[in-house]
Amino acid sequence: xxxxxxxxERLARAELKKLLQDFPEVEIVDExxxxxxxxxxxxxxxxxxxxxxxxxxxxxxxxxxxxLEKAPQVIFTTAYDEFxxxxxxxNALDYLLKPVEPKRLADxxxxxQTGETRENKQIGExxxxxxxxxHDQVFVxxxxxxxxxxxxxxxxxxxxxxxxxVFFGPNKPLILKSLNALEERLDEKFFFRAxxxxxxxxxxxxxxEPYFNGGLLLELKGGEKIEVSRRQTVKxxxxxxx
Amino acid sequence: xxxxxELKTIKAHINPHFIFNSLNSIRALVDENPERARRAITELSxxxxxxxxxxxxxxxxxxxxxxxxxxxxxxxxxxxxxxxRIEYLVDDETLVLPVPPMMLQTLVENxxxxxxxxxxxxxxxxIKSNVRNSFHxxxxxxxxxxxxxxxxxxxxxxxxxxxxxxxxxxxAKFEIRQAEPNLVEAKVLIPLEADH
Numbered sequence: 001x002x003x004x005x006x007x008x009e010r011l012a013r014a015e016l017k018k019l020l021q022d023f024p025e026v027e028i029v030d031e032x033x034x035x036x037x038x039x040x041x042x043x044x045x046x047x048x049x050x051x052x053x054x055x056x057x058x059x060x061x062x063x064x065x066x067x068l069e070k071a072p073q074v075i076f077t078t079a080y081d082e083f084x085x086x087x088x089x090x091n092a093l094d095y096l097l098k099p100v101e102p103k104r105l106a107d108x109x110x111x112x113q114t115g116e117t118r119e120n121k122q123i124g125e126x127x128x129x130x131x132x133x134x135h136d137q138v139f140v141x142x143x144x145x146x147x148x149x150x151x152x153x154x155x156x157x158x159x160x161x162x163x164x165x166v167f168f169g170p171n172k173p174l175i176l177k178s179l180n181a182l183e184e185r186l187d188e189k190f191f192f193r194a195x196x197x198x199x200x201x202x203x204x205x206x207x208x209e210p211y212f213n214g215g216l217l218l219e220l221k222g223g224e225k226i227e228v229s230r231r232q233t234v235k236x237x238x239x240x241x242x
Numbered sequence: 243x244x245x246x247x248e249l250k251t252i253k254a255h256i257n258p259h260f261i262f263n264s265l266n267s268i269r270a271l272v273d274e275n276p277e278r279a280r281r282a283i284t285e286l287s288x289x290x291x292x293x294x295x296x297x298x299x300x301x302x303x304x305x306x307x308x309x310x311x312x313x314x315x316x317x318x319x320x321x322x323x324x325x326x327r328i329e330y331l332v333d334d335e336t337l338v339l340p341v342p343p344m345m346l347q348t349l350v351e352n353x354x355x356x357x358x359x360x361x362x363x364x365x366x367x368x369i370k371s372n373v374r375n376s377f378h379x380x381x382x383x384x385x386x387x388x389x390x391x392x393x394x395x396x397x398x399x400x401x402x403x404x405x406x407x408x409x410x411x412x413x414a415k416f417e418i419r420q421a422e423p424n425l426v427e428a429k430v431l432i433p434l435e436a437d438h
Contacts, residue, residue, distance in 0.1 A: 009263070009266075009267065009321050009322070010323060011266070011267040011270040011271065011274075011320070011321065011323075012263075012266055012267070012270070014270045014274065015266060015267075015269055015270035018270070018273070034362050055259075055359070057359060057360050057361050057362045057364075058360075058362045079258075079259050079262035079263045079266065080258045080259040080262050097262070098262055098263065098265075098266040099262070099265050099266040099269050100266075
């Protein structure tokens with residue numbers, strides 16, 4: 001696993017690097033002292049894993065994650081911010097309290113490795129790396145609440161001005177991304193632009209019905225009803241070979 | 243009795259974030275700079291001891307309070323390295339003046355928490371003490387912005403105001419302001435002839 005350590009304190013980074021010497025499976029490819037540096041290095045080096053401090057000058061670790069197109073695996077490191085971690089609604093995510101207990105670090109790395117091998121078997125079918133596939137995860141932050149969400153769990157993106165509302169489980173937080181920008185990045189094998197305002201996850205459609213003017217009406221797993229415009233209906237039928 | 247209890251809860255406050263971050267830095271220094279690590283343990287001990295002992299008295303000479311702050315800032319300097327500059331502009335004649343225990347410490351902690359730690363390139367913490375117009379003026383300046391304080395509720399600020407009122411009634415003053423575009427100043431005025 002290629003990893004980056006992001007922490008504003010040099011000594012904290014040095015200490016974590018030293019602890020990680022006992023884990024040859026984790027290779028530290030770089031480190032960053034703040035969120036902007038972190039974003040830059042994550043985008044250019046594409047690590048599998050980041051160790052991320054929460055309280056940093058400029059932007060917090062959460063803000064940094066929300067700016068990334070896709071989130072790598074994350075292990076949070078923090079001195080005393082358990083309250084901040086309670087903001088997480090979904091996914092048990094891992095965090096280490098500084099000074100880090102070696103046993104906890106071993107557990108966190110072990111957990112990631114077992115999760116990773118399971119996932120690698122499912123993927124395989126993807127060739128194009130620049131697109132977001134259904135196994136990629138995104139980090140969504142809406143005010144104080146945060147989620148790590150697998151794209152396969154997102155059933156709908158809805159355009160709201162410059163924002164997009166993301167539907168998964170019972171949640172629908174807003175992210176600062178336009179629907180057009182999202183469409184460009186999403187793999188069209190799984191995500192379909194139904195009309196001007198909606199992108200749906202093809203795997204999470206419950207029902208398909210004919211609609212006015214030769215269009216279609218899709219009902220999603222969450223009960224949302226989305227109209228497919230007449231123009232897109234042709235494309236949709238081709239894709240689903242209806 | 244009620245007054246005493248109130249003072250006690252205010253004094254007992256010490257930031258756990260600081261303690262654990264310091265311990266983490268010390269652990270890194272054990273290999274890198276063992277001499278500095280040993281000194282850091284002494285400094286941390288002084289601070290922990292002071293925060294426990296403070297309950298026992300209503301006031302302490304500035305000199306004693308300043309020595310705690312110096313240990314505290316030495317530890318923060320270990321964490322922030324060249325992102326923290328420290329300046330002391332303290333008139334010798336003010337060293338014997340009585341001040342509420344741990345008050346200066348709280349203001350300095352705030353300067354780090356809301357000021358320096360939010361600046362990517364860090365900045366300065368400046369401690370000033372002098373006598374003017376029969377008031378002891380004690381101030382802490384830090385690089386940063388006042389809105390950093392407001393957003394986090396400011397336990398330190400309300401506790402400082404409360405303590406001064408409890409000890410000196412309305413004769414003491416406390417204010418915090420944006421003194422320069424990127425410099426915040428927290429200033430306490432304590433009447434010289436305070437009878438409490």
